Amino acid sequence: GFDGIELHAANGYLINQFLDSESNARTDNYGGSLENRLRFLKEVTEAVSAEIGADRVGVRLAPLTTLNGTVDANPEQTYLAAAKLLGELNVTYLHIAEADWDDAPLMPDNFKQRLRDAFPNTLIYAGKYDGDRARAALKAGWADMIGFGRPFVANPDLPDRLRHGYPWAPHDPATLFGGAEQGLIDYPVYQSSTEPQPA
Ligand SMILES: Cc1cc2nc3c(=O)[nH]c(=O)nc-3n(C[C@H](O)[C@H](O)[C@H](O)COP(=O)(O)O)c2cc1C
Numbered sequence: 001g002f003d004g005i006e007l008h009a010a011n012g013y014l015i016n017q018f019l020d021s022e023s024n025a026r027t028d029n030y031g032g033s034l035e036n037r038l039r040f041l042k043e044v045t046e047a048v049s050a051e052i053g054a055d056r057v058g059v060r061l062a063p064l065t066t067l068n069g070t071v072d073a074n075p076e077q078t079y080l081a082a083a084k085l086l087g088e089l090n091v092t093y094l095h096i097a098e099a100d101w102d103d104a105p106l107m108p109d110n111f112k113q114r115l116r117d118a119f120p121n122t123l124i125y126a127g128k129y130d131g132d133r134a135r136a137a138l139k140a141g142w143a144d145m146i147g148f149g150r151p152f153v154a155n156p157d158l159p160d161r162l163r164h165g166y167p168w169a170p171h172d173p174a175t176l177f178g179g180a181e182q183g184l185i186d187y188p189v190y191q192s193s194t195e196p197q198p199a
Contacts, residue, residue, distance in 0.1 A: 003056065004052070004055075004056035004057060004058060004092065005048060005052065005056065005057055005058070006057075006058045006059070006060055006095060007044060007045060007048060007057060007058070007059045007060065008060050009041055009059050009060060009061050009082075010060040010061050010062035010065070010095075010097045011060075011062050011065060011067045011068075011070075011097055012062075012065070012066075012067030012068025012069065012070045013068070014040075015040060015041050015044060016061075016062060016067075016068075016070045017068070017069075017070055018030060018031075018037055018039075018040040018041065019037055019038065019041060019061075019070070019072070019078060019079075019082060020037075020070040020071055020072040020075075020078065021037065021071075021072050021073045021074070021078065022069070022070075022071040022072060022073060023068075023069050023070045023071065024037050034077065034078060034081055037078070038078075038081060038082060038085055041059075041082060041085070041086075042085060042089070045057065045059060045086065045089050045091060046089065049089060049090075049091070054089055054090045054091050054092065055090075055092050056092065057091045057092060058091060058092055058093040058094070058095055058122075058124075059086055059091050059093075059094055059095065060095040060096075060097060061079060061082060061083075061094060061095070061096055061097070062096070062097040062098075063075045063076075063078070063079035063096065063107065063111070064098070064099070064104060064105050064107055065097060065099065065104045066104070076111055076114065079115070080114055080115065080118050083115050083118040083119040084118045084119070086119065087118060087119045087120050087121065090121070091121065092121055092122060093121055093122035093123070093124055093144075093145075094115075094119050094121070094122070094123050094124070095124040095125075095126065095147065096115070096123065096124065096125045096126070096127075097126055097127055098125050098126060098127035098128070099127035099128045104127070106127075106128070109140075109142075112125075112137075112140075112142040112143075113140075113142065115142070116141060116142050122144045122145065123142065123143050123144050123145075124143065124144065124145040124146070124147055125137055125142070125143040125145075125146055125147070126146065126147030126148070126149060127149075129146050129147075129148060129151075130151070130168070131162050131165070134146040134148075134162075150171045150176070151168055151171070153171045153176065153183075153184060153187070154168070154169045154170060154171035154172075154187045155168050155169055155187065155190075156185075156187055156188075156189055157189040157190055160189075160190065161190055166190045166192065167190075169187060169188075169190075171183075171187075
């Protein structure tokens with residue numbers, strides 16, 4: 001019953017390890033030149049698209065994060081080429097993990113504009129967005145959609161808070177990756193003391 005599949009080519013996982021120059025130590029057709037480093041991404045995308053259609057395939061990329069040693073010597077060159085390739089393969093969306101955790105750099109505006117120019121279909125960004133940053137990215141045209149991670153954990157009613165400009169509750173980093181339900185499903189929805197109360 002899924003509508004599609006997101007290929008995870010970000011955050012230091014397998015496809016990301018092929019893409020980045022400093023994590024790919026191969027000496028065969030899958031390492032060395034940019035074309036070779038893109039080959040695994042290309043073949044996996046083509047294989048999945050052949051099964052379910054490219055219109056049901058999205059791809060997640062992380063140009064500047066360095067998780068699990070995925071460092072690239074020239075990320076703009078590598079990821080603009082990846083975006084162009086994925087546009088030619090006509091995948092339905094590209095999902096950019098911009099800054100995964102607090103130490104990852106935000107992408108320069110010029111890089112985002114060049115990615116926009118390189119990829120014709122839906123572009124999604126995620127990483128440290130708040131309402132103002134999200135609206136600015138949509139307005140500039142860099143992004144068609146914005147993903148929220150940690151804010152959604154602490155704000156189950158995040159769309160309502162965005163819509164009405166309500167403040168956001170902070171998340172507790174200590175409970176994000178372990179324990180039981182505490183810190184994951186027990187954050188309350190927004191309660192304003194000034195909101196009209198039902199009679
Ligand atoms: C609890 C938790 C688990 C996550 N697990 C994954 C994961 O398995 N794979 C992934 O690519 N990103 C994962 N992320 C990262 C998010 O997809 C997102 O990129 C990140 O939280 C940055 O967005 P934010 O600043 O809106 O939180 C996770 C984030 C959180 C908070």
